[in-house]
Amino acid sequence: MFRFAVLLSGMAFLYACQDSEPITKEVIEIEEIQAEVPEEDLFDYATLKGIYVGDFGGSDIRIILNYVSKTNAVGYNIHKGLQRNLSGKVERSGDSIKVYMAEPGDHEFDGVFELLFIGEESEPQGVWNSNSGIISPKSFELKRVNTKDKIEWSETPKITFETLHFHFSDAYDTLGEYSFKQDGLVIFSYYPGGYWSNESEVERSQKQMKEIQGTWSMDDDVVTVAWEPNKILPKPKMSYKVQTGEYEASLFWEGNPIHMRMYP
Template sequence: MKKLGLVMLSLILLTSCKKDKVNQLETNDQEEVYAEESDLGIISDFDKKYGLWSGDFEADVVNHENSGVYSSLNIFTIVVQSIKGKKVEGYSVSAGNVRPFIGEVVETTAAGQYIVVKEPGDHKYDGVFKFTISPDKSSIKGNWYSNRKDLPVISRKFDIKKKDFNYDPTVMLKPYIEEVDGYEEESTMVDWINDREKIIKYDGGEYVTSVNRAASEEIYRINASTKKLSEKELKNLHKLDLEIIRNTIYARHGYTFANRGARQFFNYVDWYIPLYNNVENELTDVEKSNIKLIKRLEKYAEDYYQQYGR
């Protein structure tokens, strides 16, 4: 739990603690969300003509005078669809946004291809990528610079590895194994985003503390992609359990979560590669059936709140 707590600690809260609006795809009703059109046109389906790289997208330069809530760490993906001469085309995927880019190879050295590409500029979070593709294409290292200087994060850095995306219905979430005081201990999935206040009373007074939802070990056992689930299997689960089990379906398909509350549980998962902002047509009949059942049960499920240190 401590390691996951450290990951969640990277979600920096500044002056105004605004809560994300609930993303419909990740909670209740399916909502189709498409990449915005630009002068580059609609992004074509992913292909592997050149390469895909994915990994940590870390906040590098932060505007501390701007009030807001942001994630200092996200998982993101760069897809380079083609390099023809010096011209480079592709797209980036991060926090629910799939954004096309176009640019050029500035120079090629022993360190690799140094590339500068620009997103269209018609979206709040568009910017410029400057990165180097290693000679063997195994990694990309560089920075992203926001077009706007009034956002909480002005630039991000990344050193990401080449990946292959293949849908695998069998992949599961796994608990962290922590060493605490010489003993190994499994972590607990905690929702650090949607905390709530609780009044603690004691002799002589009371104080207010924050409590958070915790998931049970069932999220590591129940797979909603491989078999049709029954109400009996799910009806006693916490609401957070149901949310995570359902969102894991989308994660297997490479869905990029716009909602921070959903995103926090997949930032550390080694098999997760965000690629698409709509996967509805990719869901199997089993998955669609399970999603429908889980959503119905979520409406009546309760959550387990507890005070956690981090």
């Protein structure tokens, strides 16, 4: 009887196993997602560095870009002898490069420049807006200044926009001394009472030499300097005519020409 019961139990178990559904495993397929790799920026931002000059409300402005990357730019500008540092950001869209550069902001005439370059080594268009909003916006075009490290008088006897600073980096007239810089700055240094006064060297050395700054530009053989406000020089904006000899040169202003001290 016991064997019969066990047999029946075994048959029931086998029957139950035959009727149950098979156990399956669900397989989940995960689609592989490829990471997006940003397009490499091959633009050579270093080609935008340099000295640029343009007309800014009737007088020259120089904008000097010392450093340019795909994100940042650093430099300075000079206008009427006033030098202001510049820094800001860089944005690119295709061949268009926009450089936004702000002046420090601690001067009443400070503002923000926006320079638009199209391609490498291009000459930009510019817009300037004042921080105060009192001064009207300025739009201007800039040209790149071709710079040189040195010149030979015998090879380049003609004084040009690119070479003038070599000849007049150390110059003088009856009022004082002049130093014309490559970036467009010109510094006039003088002693109160006159440079060529009858004072002795000792008396003159006891006085403090003072400086007046300006910005120079050149059109053909005429050099124009826009000076910062002062009571020493005859006019706030002065024009000089370039005159050259075999080994000498001067910037002629009637009655008081500027002479170079030595040829380059």
